[in-house]
Amino acid sequence: METFQPGFEQANPAPANMKQFPFDERLSSWEMSQLWVVYEANSSMKCILQYFVATAQDPEIKTVLDDAFNMTIPQLDTIGKIFNSVGFPIPHGFSDEDVKPNAKRLYSDGLMLTYLKTLNKFGLVKLGHVLPLVTRPDIRAYANSAYENAQNLLNKVEDTLTKKGITSKPPYTPVPDRVNYLSDADNVFGGLLGRKRPINVVELTHVFDRLETKLAERAILLGYIQVATDPQLKTFFTEAKDILSKEIDRWSKVLNDEDLPLPASWRGDVTDSTESPYSDKLMLFHYLLILGISITANVFGLANSFRTDLINNFGKATLDLITFNKKGLELMIKNRWIEEIPLAPDRNKISGLNH
Numbered sequence: 001m002e003t004f005q006p007g008f009e010q011a012n013p014a015p016a017n018m019k020q021f022p023f024d025e026r027l028s029s030w031e032m033s034q035l036w037v038v039y040e041a042n043s044s045m046k047c048i049l050q051y052f053v054a055t056a057q058d059p060e061i062k063t064v065l066d067d068a069f070n071m072t073i074p075q076l077d078t079i080g081k082i083f084n085s086v087g088f089p090i091p092h093g094f095s096d097e098d099v100k101p102n103a104k105r106l107y108s109d110g111l112m113l114t115y116l117k118t119l120n121k122f123g124l125v126k127l128g129h130v131l132p133l134v135t136r137p138d139i140r141a142y143a144n145s146a147y148e149n150a151q152n153l154l155n156k157v158e159d160t161l162t163k164k165g166i167t168s169k170p171p172y173t174p175v176p177d178r179v180n181y182l183s184d185a186d187n188v189f190g191g192l193l194g195r196k197r198p199i200n201v202v203e204l205t206h207v208f209d210r211l212e213t214k215l216a217e218r219a220i221l222l223g224y225i226q227v228a229t230d231p232q233l234k235t236f237f238t239e240a241k242d243i244l245s246k247e248i249d250r251w252s253k254v255l256n257d258e259d260l261p262l263p264a265s266w267r268g269d270v271t272d273s274t275e276s277p278y279s280d281k282l283m284l285f286h287y288l289l290i291l292g293i294s295i296t297a298n299v300f301g302l303a304n305s306f307r308t309d310l311i312n313n314f315g316k317a318t319l320d321l322i323t324f325n326k327k328g329l330e331l332m333i334k335n336r337w338i339e340e341i342p343l344a345p346d347r348n349k350i351s352g353l354n355h
Helices: 029-055 059-085 109-133 137-164 185-189 201-227 231-257 280-303 308-334
Strands: none
Touching: 029 059, 029 109, 029 137, 029 280, 059 109, 059 137, 109 137, 109 201, 109 280, 201 231, 201 280, 201 308, 231 280, 231 308, 280 308
16 A cells, blocks of 8 residues: 655654564554544644744753654654554645744744643643553554653653743642541532532642643634634634633633632733744644643543532533534535544445445
């Protein structure tokens, strides 16, 4: 099968020494799907980070961004080799045609580094999700190595954010002086009406994480609105910003009601440039990638919350994003910008039973 795809450098076939002992060389549906998703995601992040590196001004932040960019290249190469080992067509993904590293500066160094933290956090969750059902040893080795690299990058990002004084630390709460047991169900689950109990630290963690992430996403999205060339895409991104703002207001109110600090907003860290560093296709794909992961994060928050108002907030946020995600996918399909996820065989069609 021909695996060459225009616009993206192809990886060499997997070397024979990758096989350390006999195993089923076929890709399971789990392995195929996860490698496909990770390849597409890394292909987009490679372009996003290429521009970040080119426009960063602080030498230390630039180094961390460059480390992240350089991590994507061997990952794409490794997955390409695995695909080639079974004759799987390598996805087109994104190429140098989708990024203009020399475009004018759009974001501050602090925002770019904070957004990298968000991307890397998502990467850690995704790679941790990949491992449990992987059976091929070479794929397991790849996922373990990629996860370790993402952990190391997280340490670099956090250390640099702290050193530059731009990190947003989750709120501190008093250490309890004893172990308490729950005794009043109304107090535990209440929240929509009447008196609310104080937010617990698990709920607080998810609320703060959602707010911190959404504030950085909104700033990145503001840049997309300025530089997008397709009028429909500008409209879509503007609607997306409005949805983000509603979610930000929702989580900000929770923290304000608890007299807890808010993360940085980053609104002042977007320049007035209208020169696009990315193709419209890349910006829409990348936004939908982040939106999809945000849906998962909201579900985690919902599952770990007891207070009714928080459950309601997470539920509303999830429903809003699912509905809006469909609009984005329709726009991708209309422009023929989205590659089809591999399908299971249609046995009826193969057997000639379709009418």
